[in-house]
Amino acid sequence: MTDCSSCVVRNRAICASLDADELLLLGKMGRRQRVKAGHTLLWEGDDAPVVANVLDGVLKLVVATADGREQIVGVVFPSDFIGRPFGKTSPYSVTAMTDAEVCIFNRNSFDTFASSHPDLQQKLLRRTLDELDRARHWMMLLGRKSASEKVASFLLEMSERLSGQGCDAGTLDKGFELPFGRQQIADILGLTIETTSRQLTKMRAQGVLDLPSRREVVINDRAAMVVMAG
Amino acid sequence: MTDCSSCVVRNRAICASLDADELLLLGKMGRRQRVKAGHTLLWEGDDAPVVANVLDGVLKLVVATADGREQIVGVVFPSDFIGRPFGKTSPYSVTAMTDAEVCIFNRNSFDTFASSHPDLQQKLLRRTLDELDRARHWMMLLGRKSASEKVASFLLEMSERLSGQGCDAGTLDKGFELPFGRQQIADILGLTIETTSRQLTKMRAQGVLDLPSRREVVINDRAAMVVMAG
DNA sequence: CGTCTGTTTGAGGCTTTTCAACTCATGTGG
């Protein structure tokens, strides 16, 4: 069992809708689990037996074709919800991009619990609606944007989502550290690793950004970046 | 007010979770509205004051860039739900692709009603989760599939979704009529109208399909089509 | 110091887009 009252994402995750008693009940169902970077929590097509909350780290949702092409269809951060409630096989794999920690629930137990806790279900609905908006926004990027627009859009979104992480939520840092490498950026944007790399180099040459190290990005000219994002 | 008990989508839409009394209450809030093909119900970025159920016809959800490129991020059929509950501006435009009829609710009233009807909310949650899965599946298509794979995938999906429409749900018709033209297919697949047209012509030349008229498609060799879909 | 992994860079080729012309079905007015 898990002690929810001291949970790091207690107030941001869907659990935030629950009172002390309910939290205790949910806590009995959940258990914390560490996932090492690169390890896969859920496999695409499997009858996924669990749902989970992310406590720490970053995970990716991946869809693959038979011949091995991969597309990242979602990136989840702490307090985000993972999995497919209500009895469906997982339509994507969930893999840790960094060392991560999640709070896992048996799906059937969770479904039952959710059904009798409308507030929790509403929180889940809101979250799912937001995810859907984000996914549809991303569809525009994948279908209609050029490589440079894709990279610019990606950096701006990451800058926003990663800034929300720390204590000083709200302020946009100029610099931030990406939790993933070039290949994964490419898999998010529907590009190859080479094209991604070239676009970044071009932007650095233009002075719009700096790349102090492999995973660090500093946005020098956010306005220009917004224009490039299309 | 609307008479829900005789509604054509009564048993398929989210309303299916409601009993007679609740239905009457919801019916007082709703009103039927016709939308002519080409007319837009909701504009991207607008503070959308309504949500709706589709009664008849087909509508598209569109995201556009500043310079006019369009990506269709969703297609909704009868019994599907439209709109963004819980107080957000609409992240996309909703436009009728055929003459359509919808059952409209004031969003605030609907939100309130939903909050006090967990069954309705759960139906909405399930629907949203399904939409999210569909959207993510589509992201793979947009990001990683070739033009011919895109067209083949599209035709297969449309064949399935349009077959579900009639009385004989479940059986896959070889032939069906698309509710949209070439440009709109292109906007769904993230291609140009020319590329779309060329792929269709190529498939016809290969004998995989027939194109009896502009909007009709007959799939001759479904197995081959599945292979082509990647 | 050498190896390993991840990234950058280069050259060439292929797919898709772009631009333009043409076809075909439909509808309108003379």
Place this chain on the structure above:
DNA sequence: CCACATGAGTTGAAAAGCCTCAAACAGACG
């Protein structure tokens, strides 16, 4: 009834953009 305009779809040629393959490079680590 026919000439003509109209809009959607098809086809062709050329160009652009992105991908593929290959090689060089950089940082981390034993």
